[in-house]
Amino acid sequence: MDPLIEAFGLTKAFPVSRTWRQMLRAERPRLKAVDGIDLTIRRGDSIGLVGESGSGKTTVGRLLLKLTSITSGQLTYRGDHLDRMKGARLRGFRQQAQLVFQNPFDALNPRFNIRRIVAEPLVNLGVPRAEHETRTADSLRLVGLAEPQRYLDRLPHQLSGGQLQRIVLARALVVGPEFLVADEPVSMLDVSVRAGILNLMRDLKERLSLTSFTISHDLTLVRYICSRTLVMYLGRIIEQGPTEEIIARPAHPYTKALIAAVPRPDVDQPRDALPISGAIGSAATPPSGCRLRHRCPYAFARCASEEPPLIEVAPGHTAACHLHIA
Amino acid sequence: MGTLLEVKGLSVSYRRGGVAVRAVDAVDLDVPAGAMLGLVGESGCGKSTLARALMGVLPGNASIDGGRVALDGEDLTELTPAKRRQRLWRELSFVPQTSMNALDPVYRLRDQMREVLCERGGLPTKAADERAVALFRSVGLDPVRLTDFPHQFSGGMRQRAAIAMALALNPKLVIADEPVTALDVIVQRQVLDTIRRLGRDLGLSAIIVTHDISVVTYLCGLTAVMYAGRIVEQGTTEALTRRPTHPYTMGLMNASPDLHEPVETLVPIEGAPPDLADPPKGCRFAPRCPLALAACRESDPPPVVVEPGHSAACFRAAEAGALREAARKASTWTR
Structure with a gap:
């Protein structure tokens, strides 16, 4: 199938504060939050992006939605370059690609009622007023709020966390998008409520034939709603493949650590020390060679001198680690 | 091993617009010395309120209505506020949810450690600094960083610093409110391992408040499940996770996925906890419980012992085996 979104060498750099010496030398140090990633999203895909805070995963989501500009590389939506998109085409894209906000308690204006919150994207896209009421109500029904009239006149603080997250989804879906980016969609919710939202997202994806891109540090969540997973570390994709394959047979030491770190609801779970130590560094000063090497117990000389490329370790499963390059 | 903390019939209310809202209702809880609960x-559900009541740091509109909190046999609720404050840090200490709140952004970590060690602990500055170095080492932080300000620390480091500070005066009990919730998985695991090691090496007793049952299974030997201001089930973590007896615990277990087990469908607990200004009659979980009987809506089930050291407040506790069978099916929980 044709790719919906394609990225080649996608890079986003932010300026960082300079030292006196750098100012005198007129140097402009930059932090590459996303550093040359390639990505293909086909229609109907459900892709998960995992990594720690500081890996650049939220920036990828913002780039995909054209919420921030590209520094270098290419990013296309249905063959159109996103950085050159304007006018009607851009409005079309804004309708087709929507963001599901992270924290429903902060994302919604506390002074707006639910009607106004959910209808806002319709206003922004210039949809005729006469359609707002029915489309808003339909959208609420879609996310499992069966009696929309009960919610429309309420304010966010009158709803529970689970209901608010449904409102956030309804707001994203009200314009009938085909592509959703969800950034930590359930991280603020209780486990009991989380399960309901994840089921809803899975169900909506099927019913509306959505393409989804889910960003999270939680592999259990990604595993539940994404068929393919990308693992990111300091601006680079270091492993990608089918989600179940990655969880069952992780190839990169970092992915292994991410999986081993998840606590399990089982008293007999292993409690061995993690295979990697320390903390993620700053993308402003990434190490030479493999970016994980200071934290990796398997690092050898080559890891410092040469950055490992992504190579295939199994069909459709690639990893960037010298251990897999014979 | 003896009981370190004994909570009997503790109730806490908030005043809200002229009505009293009972957030913690007749809670009984024991923490043996050296245990993590x-x-x-x-x-x-009232878990943070309970934690704050144990610490004696309730907000102004909250009050303890009854019950006792005994630490090593001494009732803390009978102490004057001033006396009580003296116990903070020295006998029991607190790791708050967001450690940014525990650390003062305008002081270096060393000065904040000195404040606890010198003012509260009465140590001379030099001894305090030596102790701060040892504390930083014990939680896996580089003592060089003592001269840093909190904003120079990452989230995980701040959490470790807050733990180091809580341990400063060798308290008998540490209460940690969601100590790892805001952290990434890898950092979360590192902090959990730090707490686990302190428990093993120093015999630290702790209450870990969390909504994540996996965190409890990883770290704690004992578990208490709270719902709508009450403890609905408590016992060893092993008993609770293997033989959950209250339907609410069964529901929580269903909703907590295991990354290493196949998962077809996650089963949520429909509905929301009740408004405590007007709690439902009978069992407070009954309106959300798919296994409730008519009797559950009439009167309140008292806790019953289901096996030594494991109790649950459910009328159907005796049929728990059959209920667990039913609760595993997703269809049971959907209406």
């Missing part, structure tokens, strides 16, 4: 429940 996980206190689990949804937001709004």
